[in-house]
Each structure stands twice: as structure tokens, then as C-alpha cells.
Amino acid sequence: VSAVAQKRWNLNDFDIGKPLGRGKFGHVYLAREKRSNHIVALKVLFKTQLQQSQVEHQLRREVEIQSHLRNPNILRLYGYFYDQKRVYLILEYAARGELYKELQKCKYFSERRAATYVASLARALIYCHGKHVIHRDIKPENLLIGAQGELKIADFGWSVHTFNRRRTMCGTLDYLPPEMVESVEHDASVDIWSLGILCYEFLYGVPPFEAMEHSDTYRRIVQVDLKFPPKPIVSASAKDLISQMLVKESAQRLPLHKLLEHPWIVQNADPSG
Numbered sequence: 197v198s199a200v201a202q203k204r205w206n207l208n209d210f211d212i213g214k215p216l217g218r219g220k221f222g223h224v225y226l227a228r229e230k231r232s233n234h235i236v237a238l239k240v241l242f243k244t245q246l247q248q249s250q251v252e253h254q255l256r257r258e259v260e261i262q263s264h265l266r267n268p269n270i271l272r273l274y275g276y277f278y279d280q281k282r283v284y285l286i287l288e289y290a291a292r293g294e295l296y297k298e299l300q301k302c303k304y305f306s307e308r309r310a311a312t313y314v315a316s317l318a319r320a321l322i323y324c325h326g327k328h329v330i331h332r333d334i335k336p337e338n339l340l341i342g343a344q345g346e347l348k349i350a351d352f353g354w355s356v357h358t359f360n361r362r363r364t365m366c367g368t369l370d371y372l373p374p375e376m377v378e379s380v381e382h383d384a385s386v387d388i389w390s391l392g393i394l395c396y397e398f399l400y401g402v403p404p405f406e407a408m409e410h411s412d413t414y415r416r417i418v419q420v421d422l423k424f425p426p427k428p429i430v431s432a433s434a435k436d437l438i439s440q441m442l443v444k445e446s447a448q449r450l451p452l453h454k455l456l457e458h459p460w461i462v463q464n465a466d467p468s469g
């Protein structure tokens with residue numbers, strides 16, 4: 197049989213280590229696969245919670261899509277297994293942890309660090325779009341940092357049909373482009389918008405349309421009420437790039453391959469990513 201027989205994993209194949217984080221559906225642990233001594237992250241999800249939120253199909257789609265993705269800036273999902281009560285995701289371990297914690301610690305990033313991250317995310321998204329996968333949930337909470345400081349997109353929602361459920365599930369509107377908050381059909385350019393939001397947040401420490409009330413955030417998004425604070429000082433070139441990404445008309449947004457040629461990226465991004 198030519199297909200590589202998918203090994204059936206179980207919990208006894210792993211030594212479980214320290215907790216790495218906790219999500220809405222379960223916790224993530226450092227783990228070591230006993231035979232190979234390979235270090236992984238093991239996300240433990242409770243079946244009852246998945247059933248209550250009716251997201252089992254979304255999880256299956258994530259596993260399916262992720263099994264075809266191979267990119268240095270996308271966190272690998274090696275496989276999964278389950279027992280009576282839980283589903284386990286076997287994930288690549290990102291040794292430097294969660295990006296949002298790093299952003300909170302630094303308050304905001306230098307232009308070089310921000311540009312390096314944005315360029316590596318653009319390359320990962322070009323790869324995904326080439327495989328007709330739209331991410332739609334690009335935000336600091338879904339980004340991890342590898343052992344060499346490289347960014348890894350990690351997310352459970354690679355699929356393209358569940359933003360309604362996921363939106364109510366996740367809560368934040370901050371990263372949604374106009375066409376999504378207005379619930380019209382959308383395409384890969386939604387990721388360009390979210391990358392623009394992320395670039396702004398890397399440089400200023402807050403997303404551009406943040407407001408106390410959902411209704412205010414909603415209005416600022418659909419009006420593209422983009423303002424650049426006087427502090428911290430940010431180059432005109434960076435503002436130019438952000439302004440070309442946060443455009444209401446999705447077809448007018450700067451294409452990702454053009455982003456990689458933008459002067460701010462060329463002059464500031466570290467080519468190694």
C-alpha cells in the first residue's frame with residue numbers, strides 16, 4: 197500500500213510536560229513523543245465543549261487543511277487522536293511562545309521587527325492563498341514565535357465557512373474588514389486587511405479601530421476611520437503601507453506580492469524572516 201500508514205497515536209506515546217497556555221476549549225501542554233524524543237505541543241480539547249459549541253466539523257476541517265500546509269511561518273499540526281472524553285491535537289512546539297505576550301511586554305515593536313513579522317506573514321498568506329485557503333483570523337493571539345524568533349501562524353479556523361460561529365465564539369471585531377462586519381461575501385483580500393490591522397498594532401500597540409463599545413468599533417471599521425497617533429513616532433512609509441491595506445473596497449487593497457516590494461518592507465524587513 198503506497199500511502200504512509202497513519203500511525204494511530206495515543207496518550208501513552210507521550211510524556212506530558214508543563215502547561216503552555218489555556219484556550220477556550222482546553223489547555224496546551226509541552227510533550228515529548230517517547231519513541232523519537234520529539235518535542236511537541238499537545239492541545240487537549242474536551243469533547244463535551246466541542247459538542248456544545250457544535251464545532252466538531254470545523255475541527256475536522258482544520259485538521260484536513262493543516263495536513264496539506266507546509267510553510268516555515270505556519271505552525272504544523274502533525275495529527276490528532278482522541279479518547280473517551282478528549283480530542284488531542286499534536287502540534288509543532290513554538291519555543292518562544294505567544295506573540296501577543298511579547299507585544300504586551302514591549303508595548304510596541306520597532307519598525308524593523310514589525311516589518312520582518314509583516315513580511316513573513318505576507319509570505320505565509322501568499323502560500324495559503326495559493327492553496328485556496330483563506331485564514332480570516334490573523335490577530336496577535338493566533339501568532340506564535342519559533343526558536344529562531346520566526347513568526348508562526350497558529351489557528352483553528354483555516355476554513356472559510358464558519359466565521360459567523362467563530363465570530364460569536366471569539367468576540368473581537370477589531371480585525372474584521374468591512375465586508376465581514378457587513379456579512380457580505382469575502383475573498384482572500386480579507387487577510388490583507390487583517391495584516392494591515394496587525395501592522396498598525398505592531399507599531400502602535402493597539403489596533404486602529406479600537407473603541408469601548410462594539411458599535412463604535414463597527415462604525416470605525418466600516419468608515420475606515422484610520423488615524424495615526426503622534427506617539428510613538430512612525431515613518432511616513434509605514435503609514436503609507438497601512439493606508440494601502442486598510443481600504444474599504446477589497447479589490448483596491450495592496451496585493452500581498454506588492455506588499456513585499458513596498459519600500460517600507462524592503463528597507464526594514466530582515467530577509468531571513
Ligand SMILES: Cn1ncc2ncnc(NCCc3cnc(NC(=O)Nc4cccc(C(F)(F)F)c4)s3)c21
Pocket residue numbers: 216217219221224237239241246251252254255256258271285287288289290291292293294340350351352353
Ligand atoms: C501557547 N503555546 N506556546 C508555545 C506553543 N507551541 C505550540 N502551540 C501552542 N499553543 C497552541 C496553538 C494552536 C495551534 N493550533 C490550534 N488549533 C486549535 O486550537 N483548534 C481548535 C481548538 C478548539 C476548537 C476548534 C474548532 F473545533 F472550533 F475548530 C479548533 S491551537 C503554544
